[in-house]
Amino acid sequence: MPEVELTTLLLLILAGFAAGWIDAVVGGGGLIQLPALVLTPGVSTVEALATNKLASIMGTSVSSVTFYRRVHPDLTTAAPAALAALAGAFGGASLAPLIPAEVLQPVIVVALVLVLVLVVARPQLGATTQLRWEGNRHRWVAAGIGLVIGAYDGLLGPGTGTFLVLALVGVLGYAFLPASAIAKIINFATNLGALLFFIPHGSVLWGLGLIVGTANLLGGYLGARMAVARGSGFVRIILVVVVSALIVRMVWGLVS
Numbered sequence: 337m338p339e340v341e342l343t344t345l346l347l348l349i350l351a352g353f354a355a356g357w358i359d360a361v362v363g364g365g366g367l368i369q370l371p372a373l374v375l376t377p378g379v380s381t382v383e384a385l386a387t388n389k390l391a392s393i394m395g396t397s398v399s400s401v402t403f404y405r406r407v408h409p410d411l412t413t414a415a416p417a418a419l420a421a422l423a424g425a426f427g428g429a430s431l432a433p434l435i436p437a438e439v440l441q442p443v444i445v446v447a448l449v450l451v452l453v454l455v456v457a458r459p460q461l462g463a464t465t466q467l468r469w470e471g472n473r474h475r476w477v478a479a480g481i482g483l484v485i486g487a488y489d490g491l492l493g494p495g496t497g498t499f500l501v502l503a504l505v506g507v508l509g510y511a512f513l514p515a516s517a518i519a520k521i522i523n524f525a526t527n528l529g530a531l532l533f534f535i536p537h538g539s540v541l542w543g544l545g546l547i548v549g550t551a552n553l554l555g556g557y558l559g560a561r562m563a564v565a566r567g568s569g570f571v572r573i574i575l576v577v578v579v580s581a582l583i584v585r586m587v588w589g590l591v592s
Contacts (some may be wrong), residue, residue, distance in 0.1 A: 363497015428490025
């Protein structure tokens with residue numbers, strides 16, 4: 337663990353807590369946590385990516401359990417998607433050093449803008465669950481979502497939980513609250529898949545990751561409880577805010 341000033345450490349703890357809360361509600365906590373780690377003196381980009389996964393998996397573990405106990409997410413969707421996401425994240429992490437983030441970011445920004453317009457223009461989207469498929473077709477589509485977004489998480493990361501929620505709502509037809517619950521299980525698998533690659537390579541800063549992860553865990557627990565209490569309408573509002581912030585952050589990264 338590099339030497340980190342107390343002020344910097346406190347800011348990282350705050351970033352971890354905020355990231356955990358946002359991730360639990362609608363995803364996108366990496367928008368806060370990953371840049372905070374990247375900007376920490378003495379931490380390389382690969383170490384920041386790996387340490388971010390350690391902190392994030394601590395938060396997604398507690399939010400997954402909280403959602404499972406209170407919302408009872410559909411495991412026929414979560415299980416195949418999570419298994420595919422784990423494999424996708426491992427593959428994405430292995431490709432991370434080879435593909436510059438600048439290649440992907442413009443495509444992601446366009447996709448986010450289209451999604452934001454869709455969510456704002458259709459206020460009833462995600463208000464209730466109306467599944468589009470059943471049986472094996474449903475499971476295969478869920479696995480495809482997990483594989484693609486899992487690969488993105490291993491490769492780049494920020495906004496993974498948000499993309500999962502949007503895909504579960506827009507493609508499969510879930511309401512926002514159950515979609516967020518399922519997304520936490522899949523996001524846990526993507527974090528695990530990336531860590532399975534990063535840990536053997538010695539990229540994880542364990543001391544820093546456990547400190548930030550504890551804050552992320554607390555934020556995730558509180559965020560999950562708040563999302564369950566407030567329902568799909570609350571999740572939708574937070575989604576619009578997070579997607580807007582993600583667009584601004586990525587555009588700023590492209591022009592700066």
